[in-house]
Amino acid sequence: xxxxxxxxxxxxxxxxxxxxxxxxxxxxxxxxxxxxxxxxxxxxxxxxxxxxxxxxxxxxxxxxxxxxxxxxxxxxxxxxxxxxxxxxx
Numbered sequence: 001x002x003x004x005x006x007x008x009x010x011x012x013x014x015x016x017x018x019x020x021x022x023x024x025x026x027x028x029x030x031x032x033x034x035x036x037x038x039x040x041x042x043x044x045x046x047x048x049x050x051x052x053x054x055x056x057x058x059x060x061x062x063x064x065x066x067x068x069x070x071x072x073x074x075x076x077x078x079x080x081x082x083x084x085x086x087x088x089x
Contacts, residue, residue: 008032010043023047 008027015023025043034042 010039012043012047015047 010025010027012023012025013021015021023043025046027039031039031042
């Protein structure tokens with residue numbers, strides 16, 4: 001949903017990437033004075049520089065996810081043990 005009526009949008013239908021069919025960029029109000037050719041050039045330059053970061057969890061694999069869950073359970077058990085010792089001693 002787009003709020004407002006004064007939004008200028010650039011849609012790039014040929015991104016040069018086999019994974020993405022198009023990109024939609026919202027133009028900042030202070031850049032509205034630029035010509036359409038210059039805005040298009042800036043948009044294509046920006047898209048050529050965009051690098052997608054891999055998800056934090058995706059490169060760790062199954063053992064990395066298991067390790068994070070195990071470490072969390074171990075920390076939780078330690079906190080619970082300290083709490084029980086505090087209340088019963």
